[in-house]
Amino acid sequence: MASTPTTAPLNGVKLETVGELASAIRDDGDKADTTWSASVTWDEGFRSQAQIREFAPLTSDEPEGLGGDDTAPNPVEQLLGAFGNCLAVGYAANASAAGIEIRDLKIDVEGDLNLQTFLGLDGSGNAGYEGIRVKVHLDTDASDDAVAKLHETVAGTSPVGHTLSRPVPVEVELA
Amino acid sequence: MASTPTTAPLNGVKLETVGELASAIRDDGDKADTTWSASVTWDEGFRSQAQIREFAPLTSDEPEGLGGDDTAPNPVEQLLGAFGNCLAVGYAANASAAGIEIRDLKIDVEGDLNLQTFLGLDGSGNAGYEGIRVKVHLDTDASDDAVAKLHETVAGTSPVGHTLSRPVPVEVELA
Numbered sequence: 001m002a003s004t005p006t007t008a009p010l011n012g013v014k015l016e017t018v019g020e021l022a023s024a025i026r027d028d029g030d031k032a033d034t035t036w037s038a039s040v041t042w043d044e045g046f047r048s049q050a051q052i053r054e055f056a057p058l059t060s061d062e063p064e065g066l067g068g069d070d071t072a073p074n075p076v077e078q079l080l081g082a083f084g085n086c087l088a089v090g091y092a093a094n095a096s097a098a099g100i101e102i103r104d105l106k107i108d109v110e111g112d113l114n115l116q117t118f119l120g121l122d123g124s125g126n127a128g129y130e131g132i133r134v135k136v137h138l139d140t141d142a143s144d145d146a147v148a149k150l151h152e153t154v155a156g157t158s159p160v161g162h163t164l165s166r167p168v169p170v171e172v173e174l175a
Numbered sequence: 176m177a178s179t180p181t182t183a184p185l186n187g188v189k190l191e192t193v194g195e196l197a198s199a200i201r202d203d204g205d206k207a208d209t210t211w212s213a214s215v216t217w218d219e220g221f222r223s224q225a226q227i228r229e230f231a232p233l234t235s236d237e238p239e240g241l242g243g244d245d246t247a248p249n250p251v252e253q254l255l256g257a258f259g260n261c262l263a264v265g266y267a268a269n270a271s272a273a274g275i276e277i278r279d280l281k282i283d284v285e286g287d288l289n290l291q292t293f294l295g296l297d298g299s300g301n302a303g304y305e306g307i308r309v310k311v312h313l314d315t316d317a318s319d320d321a322v323a324k325l326h327e328t329v330a331g332t333s334p335v336g337h338t339l340s341r342p343v344p345v346e347v348e349l350a
Contacts (some may be wrong), residue, residue, distance in 0.1 A: 081225030
């Protein structure tokens with residue numbers, strides 16, 4: 001029996017699938033419109049869990065100093081984690097498309113938040129992050145120019161990054 | 176031995192701890208300034224994990240149609256989960272402060288996102304959410320007026336909600 005040579009895709013990214021999706025969207029722009037969802041159930045105190053499709057729920061709590069039981073990351077930490085995870089997808093996808101091998105990738109995200117508004121004290125009126133900083137540690141053999149171009153593309157097309165840096169219309173209604 | 180009567184706190188929320196924090200911030204405004212962080216490690220393909228303090232990492236992937244292995248929620252779903260979890264904390268805290276018992280609380284979050292910009296196709300240039308909608312299902316004996324007031328407070332002071340609805344300065348740098 002002849003053996004079939006197989007080639008592992010660069011960075012393990014299935015570029016062919018991404019290309020098929022892009023092609024389908026070029027043929028029918030409506031296919032680019034997606035809706036995502038999460039369903040959160042409150043448990044007790046500051047503990048809750050977010051159910052997303054069939055996956056294990058994302059459990060949430062607050063540190064003890066904020067009145068929680070400190071059993072899980074809190075929501076503003078989860079948000080930073082989501083941003084880093086989003087940038088990781090962007091790096092993997094765009095590096096693979098550019099023929100760049102990623103040996104290692106670590107992304108540190110941090111953000112500053114003033115608690116006064118959340119706590120109902122005098123404040124700026126901004127309960128959210130005042131600024132978010134990301135440091136990307138990319139280990140690769142690619143040239144500095146190629147890495148700089150990759151970085152620019154990733155930072156400029158991140159779905160979570162754009163969501164954070166632009167004002168998103170948010171409606172919160174009682175059902 | 177005399178038994179000591181104990182009262183479980185309303186909704187399991189440690190209001191005293193929250194009050195102590197608020198009091199400390201009134202005495203020293205600098206105590207309201209907090210910094211949060213997450214550290215993301217890329218695994219392979221579109222899989223990564225966000226480490227937050229000592230907790231089990233938030234694993235991330237993309238659906239198969241987007242080129243992933245579909246082993247975990249994707250980053251834009253995680254973002255919605257974080258928002259719902261944040262609103263749950265807001266409801267628990269403000270309901271308890273107002274003497275409102277929460278019997279049950281479920282929060283459904285969904286958002287619309289156009290994939291064209293992320294995929295490098297022609298698009299609006301917005302890779303992020305174009306709109307996010309939340310439906311809050313609150314089971315309580317409180318009056319409609321009390322619930323409406325509670326809802327207004329929670330929706331207006333959510334750290335993740337403000338982060339989403341306002342433009343946040345975001346810096347992404349190569350280390």
